Amino acid sequence: MVNPILWLVLTVIDIYFWIILATVIMSWLVAFGIINGSNPYVRQIGYALKRLTEPLLGPIRRFLPDLGGLDISPIVLLLGLQFLKYLIVYYSMGM
Structure with missing residues (x-):
């Protein structure tokens, strides 16, 4: 049986993963x-996605070196989320 709080945390991580993607x-x-x-619907969706992801992507961008036009902060965040997810599952199975 899966702990409901654990299930909720893992589901939120999964949803945030797809939002970043x-x-x-x-x-x-x-x-x-x-x-x-410039389409209003596209602009609204982009604005909503940016507001959801910028709180975690912004601090990562400050620590990463400037690579010109290439932004690798989403890759770092996606890897971090997957690591966190596997860490949670690993330690929850040990209990």
Whole structure:
């Protein structure tokens, strides 16, 4: 039987993982001109995704070196979330 609080924490981590992935994909689509960034709906979705991800991506960007136009902070955050998830599962199984 899975602890309900543990299940909730792991589900929140999974949802946040997909939100970060959606942010990255949407930024690529806007950058390559596949979707119009001036469309009000696209702008609202982009704004919401940025507000959800920026609290964790901002501090990571401050510690990473400047790589020109390449932002690897989402990759670092996704790896960190996966590490946290596996750490939680590992220590919850030991109890």
